[in-house]
Amino acid sequence: MDKINVLVIVTTISLFISLFLAFFLVTVKTKYKTSNYLFAAFLLINAIDLSHPLFDLIADGPSNLGMLRTTLAFLQIPVFYLYVLSVCYADFRFKPKYLLHLLPFLIANAALLPRFYLVDEAAKIDFIVNRQSRIELQFTHFLIFIQVVVYFVAVFMLLRKAKKLYLENYAGTGINAYHWLFQFTSVLAILYLTAILKNAFKFSDYPYISEWIRILILVLQLFIICWYLFKALNSPDLFRNIDSKLKLVAEIVSEKSSEHSMVDKKEYHEDLQKLQKYMVEEKPFLNPTLTIQEVSKYIKVPVRDLSLLINHQLGQHFYDFVNAYRIESAMDILKDPTKSRVTILEILYEVGFNSKSSFNTAFKKHTGNTPTAYRKSL
Incomplete structure (x- = not known):
């Protein structure tokens, strides 16, 4: 030819x-x-x-x-x-x-x-x-x-x-x-x-x-x-667009510094307590599409300040912050002897993940082990 x-x-x-x-x-x-x-x-x-x-x-x-x-x-x-x-x-x-x-x-x-x-x-x-x-x-x-x-x-x-x-x-x-x-x-x-x-x-x-x-x-x-x-x-719905009006935390920090209006320690501590209480009691992380705007609306902390609190003060991305709660919840299920027959796939959906690859990546990042290896080590 x-x-x-x-x-x-x-x-x-x-x-x-x-x-x-x-x-x-x-x-x-x-x-x-x-x-x-x-x-x-x-x-x-x-x-x-x-x-x-x-x-x-x-x-x-x-x-x-x-x-x-x-x-x-x-x-x-x-x-x-x-x-x-x-x-x-x-x-x-x-x-x-x-x-x-x-x-x-x-x-x-x-x-x-x-x-x-x-x-x-x-x-x-x-x-x-x-x-x-x-x-x-x-x-x-x-x-x-x-x-x-x-x-x-x-x-x-x-x-x-x-x-x-x-x-x-x-x-x-x-x-x-x-x-x-x-x-x-x-x-x-x-x-x-x-x-x-x-x-x-x-x-x-x-x-x-x-x-x-x-x-x-x-x-x-x-x-x-x-x-x-x-x-x-x-994957026809592969993409979830973000709001172009959102600013990177680095830009917000820069603006805050120029305004000399950083949140004081007392306000920071109060916001952190509200956030942690909400995450533990309401378990919003079970929602696989949770956004920082939804958390902000519920605990009545402005998105800007909440973003600074999580991404800057705590030193975590919101994505990793939420996933940490999801992994802790998954670990509790894996430790429970009464749920030994629950599959890894069922667990990841139950705690707010909807992707096996992202669950395995987050779990290993948080614990150093894969979910299967962690269950076997108990």
């Missing part, structure tokens, strides 16, 4: 899966419609980019439509960035300032106007044949390299902040979404950097290497899309 056939087969499969997943995301009933629409747009733009081998089969030669299809790659990363933003923050809305993300796409096409878009077919063919010496194409490849680096750095910074905000304010399994999004972004970053390497070989003395890298990218894209499809079908 020759290289062209491999390209066509892999491209056709990738296109079918991309379009199927995009259709699924647009039609599935969910409260996360904006996120789904954005990722569907990312998939569609990516599918257009993937269609290059099929487009070449039906195209007579270089055309304005073909070049426009190529430059649509400048919209992929910005749309993915907006997707991650919408996943992280519940109050995400489209704003006029997001139109600035179109700038690289517009700049690249403007650079191609004089010597490609506005010339005849013969000049277009000459432009492509001599592409290694065309400054416009070198510029667009350099521009997309800068775009990839800047946007992926921005996405990783966004995920880092969102994860920290989640840990400081929530105690559910939504943290797994940030772990998975980080993994997915890391794989995408590797894929795009490989694409940049492909472009570098295109302008070198070894252009054939670029073609083989293109096949590798197509295969990798196929696996990545299948991975996302598997995750989307098995």
Whole structure:
């Protein structure tokens, strides 16, 4: 089987899966419609980019439509960035300032106007044949390299902040979404950097290497899309967005220090007693989606002060603070000889976890043992 056939087969499969997943995301009933629409747009733009081998089969030669299809790659990363933003923050809305993300796409096409878009077919063919010496194409490849680096750095910074905000304010399994999004972004970053390497070989003395890298990218894209499809079908409610108005504790501490209005020791002690009494008597940690806002409302301590109390004064994330109570409750069940037949899975659901992996991780962090090993040691 020759290289062209491999390209066509892999491209056709990738296109079918991309379009199927995009259709699924647009039609599935969910409260996360904006996120789904954005990722569907990312998939569609990516599918257009993937269609290059099929487009070449039906195209007579270089055309304005073909070049426009190529430059649509400048919209992929910005749309993915907006997707991650919408996943992280519940109050995400489209704003006029997001139109600035179109700038690289517009700049690249403007650079191609004089010597490609506005010339005849013969000049277009000459432009492509001599592409290694065309400054416009070198510029667009350099521009997309800068775009990839800047946007992926921005996405990783966004995920880092969102994860920290989640840990400081929530105690559910939504943290797994940030772990998975980080993994997915890391794989995408590797894929795009490989694409940049492909472009570098295109302008070198070894252009054939670029073609083989293109096949590798197509295969990798196929696996990545299948991975996302598997995750989307098995965990449709994977993400729980956070409020973008929330501030990191470090920012609150900085503001408090500048205001010279830190909570005095007496007030801190009273709030701590109220919090501990509430956790012991009411057992709110049994709620797998408990938030710091819910605790604040019940014990009548402002969210800001409660966040400082737990995350700063006690030196724990709210996530770990709540999980400590859940683990203590699980340990009590494991110690009870009358409940020796209760399974680990039943216990984790009973104490407020709804993920075996997060329960095992939290239990080992708290006790140094796995739940099974702890039960055997009693």
